[in-house]
Amino acid sequence: MNECPESDAQQNGSDRVVSYFKERILKGELKVGDRVMPERELAQHLDVGRPLLREVMKSLVMLGFLNVRQGSGTYIAKADIRVLSDFFTFCLSQEQDVLEDVMQARMAIECQAIRLACERANESDLARIGQWLGTLIDTLTDPEAGGRADFMFHQSIVAASHSRALTTLYGAMAELLHRSHVQRRATTYRNPEIVRVLVDAHREVFLSIVAKDPDQADRRLRDHFAIGDELRRRSLIETYRGAPAKQTN
């Protein structure tokens, strides 16, 4: 039966199960939505015990490759990159000064995305970006809503690149940065002058996209990041100068 000399060789049992799914999925024999064999049957087929099979399947479920419905069966799922967010969270908890680092990665993604957006954005995309820009202006006094509009503005730009890879990578990072930047953003938004500069920067970025000028859009976005960084830093200094040695949980 299983005299397949290559893959089903004398593997670790656990590896055999992984190989089973890996090969079938990569070969396209198992497509999204397909149902896999019942656990007991599959365990017998692969010559492993059900607990071991379940260990591996549980891993694949956590990675988002399988979708399991009790009583019904287990199905191939469309891999969702949202799990990357959790993964990054874990990774970053083990490192110190990676926040700046991730910010760099985010900038990388977004600057590339805005170039693509200049080429591929349609009216609907532009409308959405413009809409969030409007919301941003309308919510200048509300740190919460304003921050959200800010985030959605950038998100819309990335979405307008129509690149799944960029969008998903960006999403994973954005959520991560969200946590640590909310407070700063709240602080920043209290200064009306800073708000004006930021709004102008956003508007210019938006106009560059409308003008379909990738280089200009890239440059303006980069400037925007640099300015935002500087402003945040200055605002932070001011905060600490007013209330030194403030403990943040």
Added chain:
Amino acid sequence: MNECPESDAQQNGSDRVVSYFKERILKGELKVGDRVMPERELAQHLDVGRPLLREVMKSLVMLGFLNVRQGSGTYIAKADIRVLSDFFTFCLSQEQDVLEDVMQARMAIECQAIRLACERANESDLARIGQWLGTLIDTLTDPEAGGRADFMFHQSIVAASHSRALTTLYGAMAELLHRSHVQRRATTYRNPEIVRVLVDAHREVFLSIVAKDPDQADRRLRDHFAIGDELRRRSLIETYRGAPAKQTN
């Protein structure tokens, strides 16, 4: 959302185990290298069966958060982003035209990295990049070694950014692109004129880094990608013109 203070509430059992590790790791109570409780003991402590506990732990092992040594115990491991490579592989197998997409992401990372490299590269970094450029020139006739030198050249640039996030993301993508681009590279390297253009492009990129000019480096790298893309496309057309309608099973 439902951050109940006593997270060991009446959860899914499976979730209870995940929470156990998640909280302790994020809180720093479990640090890299620490040993976790024996399975049987931990299972009893969390009031779950050993198989269920093992399912979750297996998942964490596959994600690289745990390192297990039979007979010795289970230890907290430094999360390795290399697993992202496998993850991407799975993801991409479920999508059609994502290759171009991932190429965009790679370009994004590398262009940002080269900007940082212009600021942060030290003599050692520059030497390494230059060394691979030399290797690249020395192995013009060897598609295998030449391709490797090409890859290492770009890798060195990203490494010179001294950004862990960028480096790991780049690594995940590079390995992925490696598979599908090896053939094209082999094809490309047969044309001496193309080789000359590529070598010049690499040299210019390198010189921009040495000159510490981020904008120029970014632009030249972008041009390099565009040219490489164009050349590959042309070379591909030529290939298919010679042998049209080749069926691949």
Added chain:
DNA sequence: ATCACAAGATTGGTAAGACCAATTATTTGA
């Protein structure tokens, strides 16, 4: 004949016990 509801079958969820294999700790003998 059709539909609703209930009983049974299928399938995942979890637990318990047992045994094997690798490692580590302990004991014992030279």
Added chain:
DNA sequence: TCAAATAATTGGTCTTACCAATCTTGTGAT
């Protein structure tokens, strides 16, 4: 004192059993 043998610890895996959710099917009322 040291090294080999032995025991204890710990992960690796299988088997069995039972519970819970879902699906299938059969039966009875309309």
